[in-house]
Structures are given as C-alpha cells and as structure tokens.
Amino acid sequence: MTLKIIANKYEVLAELGRGGMGRVYKVRHRELNKIYALKLLREHLVEDDNQVARFHSEARIMANLQHDHIVQVFDIDRAGDQHFFVMEYIEGKPWPISLKSRRLCPWQRF
Amino acid sequence: MAEVLTISRQIAQALAYAHQQQPMIIHRDIKPSNIMIESGSGRVVVTDFGIAKLLDADSTRQTLSGLAVGTPSYAAPEQLGTTDDLDGRADIFSLGLVMYEMLAGRPFFENLTPQQIIGKKLYDTQEFTPTFDTFVAAPLQRIIHRAIAKNRDQRYPAIAALLDALDRFEQIETKPAPIPSRSPRWSFRVAGVTVLVLAGYLAWPFVAAHLTDRVPASAITLPDSTAHKPPVSQQNPAIDDTDRVNTSTASTAHSQPATPNISPPVPAVEKPSGKAPILEVSPATVELAIGICSRQNFSVNNAAAFSTFQWSVNDELQPYTSPRFTFAPPEPGHYAVRLQAGAEQRTSEHNWQVQVTADPLAKSEVNAWLARYQETMQSRDIAALQAMGDLFTAAELSQLSGRQRYQITLSNWDISMHNGDANLSFSQLERWYNPETSTPMVERTSHALILSRQGCHTIGANRRNPTTH
Numbered sequence: 001m002t003l004k005i006i007a008n009k010y011e012v013l014a015e016l017g018r019g020g021m022g023r024v025y026k027v028r029h030r031e032l033n034k035i036y037a038l039k040l041l042r043e044h045l046v047e048d049d050n051q052v053a054r055f056h057s058e059a060r061i062m063a064n065l066q067h068d069h070i071v072q073v074f075d076i077d078r079a080g081d082q083h084f085f086v087m088e089y090i091e092g093k094p095w096p097i098s099l100k101s102r103r104l105c106p107w108q109r110f
Numbered sequence: 111m112a113e114v115l116t117i118s119r120q121i122a123q124a125l126a127y128a129h130q131q132q133p134m135i136i137h138r139d140i141k142p143s144n145i146m147i148e149s150g151s152g153r154v155v156v157t158d159f160g161i162a163k164l165l166d167a168d169s170t171r172q173t174l175s176g177l178a179v180g181t182p183s184y185a186a187p188e189q190l191g192t193t194d195d196l197d198g199r200a201d202i203f204s205l206g207l208v209m210y211e212m213l214a215g216r217p218f219f220e221n222l223t224p225q226q227i228i229g230k231k232l233y234d235t236q237e238f239t240p241t242f243d244t245f246v247a248a249p250l251q252r253i254i255h256r257a258i259a260k261n262r263d264q265r266y267p268a269i270a271a272l273l274d275a276l277d278r279f280e281q282i283e284t285k286p287a288p289i290p291s292r293s294p295r296w297s298f299r300v301a302g303v304t305v306l307v308l309a310g311y312l313a314w315p316f317v318a319a320h321l322t323d324r325v326p327a328s329a330i331t332l333p334d335s336t337a338h339k340p341p342v343s344q345q346n347p348a349i350d351d352t353d354r355v356n357t358s359t360a361s362t363a364h365s366q367p368a369t370p371n372i373s374p375p376v377p378a379v380e381k382p383s384g385k386a387p388i389l390e391v392s393p394a395t396v397e398l399a400i401g402i403c404s405r406q407n408f409s410v411n412n413a414a415a416f417s418t419f420q421w422s423v424n425d426e427l428q429p430y431t432s433p434r435f436t437f438a439p440p441e442p443g444h445y446a447v448r449l450q451a452g453a454e455q456r457t458s459e460h461n462w463q464v465q466v467t468a469d470p471l472a473k474s475e476v477n478a479w480l481a482r483y484q485e486t487m488q489s490r491d492i493a494a495l496q497a498m499g500d501l502f503t504a505a506e507l508s509q510l511s512g513r514q515r516y517q518i519t520l521s522n523w524d525i526s527m528h529n530g531d532a533n534l535s536f537s538q539l540e541r542w543y544n545p546e547t548s549t550p551m552v553e554r555t556s557h558a559l560i561l562s563r564q565g566c567h568t569i570g571a572n573r574r575n576p577t578t579h
Contacts, residue, residue, distance in 0.1 A: 017143075058158075062159050067123070067127045068123075069123055069124035069155055070127065070155065070156050071146070091148060092148040
C-alpha cells in the first residue's frame with residue numbers, strides 16, 4: 001500500500017524510518033501547509049490492544065514533555081485503522097550517518 | 111570532542127528533564143538511531159519514547175516487551191534481567207555507550223551477536239572498560255567508564271551528576287584559568303622504527319591578537335622589579351654556565367641555594383619600571399625533528415577543539431584534513447610539515463622541521479646535535495637559529511632584526527637511550543627584549559619532547575604561565 005494522504009489532511013512526502021511499532025513519515029499538513037513527522041502504528045498491530053495502548057502511551061508521554069531536546073508531539077488521532085501521532089519534523093539525521101562517514105578514514109576519528 | 115560533548119550534554123539534559131517528571135519517565139531505549147541532530151542548528155533531539163516507561167506505583171507491570179523491539183546493544187544490564195525497579199541509571203548506561211560510540215567511532219559491542227552482548231552484560235563478571243585508539247582525554251574516559259558500570263550503584267546516581275561531570279570536564283578543557291593558555295595541548299607522535307625527535311613545544315600557538323583579547327593582562331605580564339619571581343633557571347638545573355651576564359635582577363633577587371642558580375646569558379636589561387609591559391606572543395613556532403623512520407605520525411591532542419585541519423609537507427597540501435596525519439618520507443632529507451587548524455574564531459599554525467636520516471643515530475650523534483643546537487641558541491645568531499629550524503616566521507624575524515637581545519633558559523635537560531629508543535627532553539624559555547627600551551617583547555616556553563619507537567608520547571602539557579613557569 002502506498003500512502004498518499006492520512007486522515008484526509010496529512011500528505012505523505014517521504015518515509016523517514018521504520019521501527020517495530022510503526023513507520024515514520026514526513027508529511028505536509030494540507031491546510032496549514034506545515035511539515036511534520038507522523039508516526040503510524042503498524043497495520044498488523046491495530047488489533048492488539050496492548051500495542052495500541054502502548055502506542056498511545058508513547059504519544060502521551062512525549063506530548064507532556066516540553067523540552068528543547070525532546071521531539072515535540074502535537075497531535076494524536078486515528079482514522080479508521082490508522083493510529084498515528086504527529087511530531088515536529090526535524091530536518092537532520094540520526095548521527096550514525098555522520099559516524100559512518102567518519103569511519104571512512106581512521107584519521108577522522110577522534 | 112567538543113562536538114561529542116555538545117551532543118552528549120543535550121541528550122543528558124533531555125533525560126534529566128524526563129527523569130524529573132512526576133512520575134519519572136525513563137527513556138529505556140537511548141541509542142544512536144533515536145537521537146537526531148538538526149541540520150544547521152545542530153540541535154540534538156531525543157526521539158522515540160516508544161518503550162519509555164512511566165515510573166509510578168501503578169506501573170509495576172514491568173515487561174520485557176520493550177526489549178523485544180529494541181536491540182540489547184545499548185540496554186543496561188538490569189534491563190535485560192527481571193528487575194522491575196528500573197530507574198534513571200538505566201538511561202545513564204545507554205548514554206555512556208552512545209558517548210563511547212561517538213568518541214571511538216564504533217559501537218562498544220562491535221561485531222557481537224545479541225546473544226553475546228547479553229552474555230557479556232549479564233554473565234560476564236568483568237567490568238566494561240572503554241578503550242580508544244585515538245586520543246580521548248582521561249577525565250572523559252573516566253566519565254564513560256563510570257556511566258557504563260554494570261552495577262548501577264557504581265554509576266552516577268542521577269543523570270544530573272553525569273551532566274555536572276561533563277560540565278566540569280568542559281571547563282577544565284576549555285578554560286584553564288587563570289593560565290593564559292586557551293591553547294590546545296599539542297602532541298607530536300612518532301611511530302616507526304628508531305626515531306629521534308627533538309621538538310620545541312610552544313605554549314601559545316595562537317595568534318597574539320586572540321590571546322591578548324582573552325587573557326587578563328596580569329597573566330602575561332612580567333613581574334616588575336618589586337615582585338620578581340625566580341626564573342626558570344633557578345627551579346631547574348640549567349645547562350650552561352658560560353657567558354653569564356647576570357645583570358637581571360630576576361636572576362639574583364630570589365636565588366635558591368639548593369639549586370645551581372646558573373643563569374643563561376642575559377642581556378643587560380634594565381629593570382622595567384612602573385607597570386609591567388604586556389608581552390607579545392609569538393603566533394607560530396617551528397619544531398624540530400630528526401628521524402630515522404619510514405613513517406611519522408603527527409597529531410593534535412585535543413583535536414576536537416578544532417573543526418578544520420590542513421596539512422602540508424614542503425608547502426604541498428596533503429589529502430587528509432584531520433587531526434591525525436601520517437607522513438611517510440620517501441627518502442632521507444628535510445621536510446617541513448605544517449598544520450593549520452581552525453575552530454570558531456581561532457586559527458593556529460604549527461610547524462615541524464623533520465630531518466630524516468638514513469641511519470639510526472648513535473647517542474654521541476644525538477649529543478653532538480644537542481650541543482650544536484644549544485650553541486646556536488647561545489650565539490644569538492638569528493640566521494643560524496633559523497637554519498636550525500627553531501625560530502620565528504619571516505615576518506617576526508624582520509620585526510626582530512636589530513633587536514637581538516634575548517635570554518634563553520634551558521632546563522631539565524635529559525637524554526637517555528633504551529634499546530634503540532632515544533628519549534630526549536628539555537625545557538626552554540625564551541625572552542626577547544627590545545634593545546631600545548629594554549622591555550621584554552616576546553616570551554615563549556617550549557618543551558622538548560620525547561619519543562620512542564614504542565609508540566606515542568604526549569608532550570608534557572604546558573598550561574603553566576610561561577612567566578612563572
């Protein structure tokens with residue numbers, strides 16, 4: 001399934017990553033024209049109440065943390081079988097990438 | 111290293127904040143892929159609280175479900191067991207591993223299967239010891255060592271304590287007050303077979319303007335006539351007792367009977383009157399090396415303070431722009447190695463003159479070389495000094511020409527040979543005087559260094575105030 005629009009308002013631009021519980025997409029809010037990151041619970045987990053609860057718990061925990069160095073959660077919602085929450089989009093990279101480039105040559109490791 | 115510190119502190123701040131919540135929130139899955147670095151700003155953001163845990167009375171339903179989705183690589187040992195009283199120290203462990211990985215450039219548990227990692231964490235009694243194949247300051251190594259202790263009681267009691275330790279480390283690294291050296295410690299490393307290196311080691315490799323901007327004037331002024339401090343020569347046995355002029359009150363005012371009290375040649379300098387002059391600082395130095403080797407490693411000790419590097423040999427730019435640089439002389443001869451390093455608003459230049467000889471040097475040859483070096487020093491012959499490699503830049507030289515009064519103190523002279531390794535060291539204090547005003551113009555302290563084929567030796571840290579040594 002290729003996602004185009006989630007909950008009729010988030011336009012999927014790219015997949016940012018995937019984990020055990022869900023995938024994270026770069027999305028554009030169609031009304032606000034703002035870019036967010038959206039985490040979508042994996043389809044096969046929506047039947048599992050525990051997993052759904054955990055997913056929501058993550059969103060709630062993060063939503064309650066207001067800190068410069070913790071990713072911010074703005075919204076949590078579901079549309080049919082799609083459980084998702086919306087986070088600030090961070091233009092950047094997890095740093096294994098930079099480490100990898102560092103590993104290219106031993107001089108650059110310090 | 112600065113970058114690593116910045117990242118680590120931001121992660122730690124995020125965790126400290128989460129741990130402070132009521133109820134406490136433990137992330138439980140700190141690992142590189144859960145840490146984002148924002149392009150441009152460099153802001154570090156912790157993500158993925160997917161297995162984060164609210165610690166309150168009701169949530170005793172500790173499960174291993176979190177681990178099922180994660181990897182055991184970064185989890186604290188107690189997370190892998192059946193403990194149901196996890197606390198913030200689990201995150202400290204994970205952060206310690208993340209810090210290790212940043213500094214070492216590789217994961218702590220590299221090339222191990224998850225089973226092996228779990229085995230090491232749960233059943234192996236040996237403590238985890240961070241090891242690095244590049245320079246990492248000892249205090250920082252200790253911080254990581256403590257963070258990744260298997261027994262959480264041995265770790266920092268709270269993330270705030272780890273943050274404190276990082277802050278203290280950063281202060282020591284970057285602000286060695288009241289010493290005027292914001293300078294990095296440079297090390298000169300030599301690897302290879304039978305190498306002898308002699309290197310002047312400049313305490314202040316930075317451009318004078320930067321130093322004088324940052325340094326309190328009092329820290330780099332000479333003591334005036336009423337407040338002399340004993341010069342270096344009185345604290346350390348000096349080498350040369352010829353050509354003693356000894357007109358400087360500094361040499362005699364506070365002599366210490368226990369030491370030879372031998373002064374280097376001192377120009378007839380009058381006591382500075384009134385306010386002590388502020389010294390200029392030589393921005394660059396040349397270091398000498400005689401080597402018999404196929405390879406030489408040059409490196410900068412606290413490389414992380416610099417973000418850019420540029421190496422050149424005989425004015426030819428070399429391909430590696432990093433703190434470590436290996437130079438393989440194709441044949442015996444003379445090579446000029448230059449490092450230009452930059453960080454924020456600072457730039458620094460360092461030079462090595464490498465004389466590569468075809469055959470190993472005998473001790474007598476080393477001694478002869480040293481004698482020649484010292485003689486040249488005492489000769490005050492600028493051209494000869496320049497030819498020896500240890501002198502100022504051409505610009506400084508022209509500034510200094512006609513002002514040839516200077517004082518050199520050599521001390522702590524030592525040479526030894528062990529199994530073909532040559533170890534050589536001495537300290538050298540130079541003061542250049544303006545002959546018209548008799549005021550000191552330039553002062554610098556150098557340390558000679560040591561080396562051996564056994565590996566790399568760090569030149570002694572030179573953070574002391576050169577005027578008081």
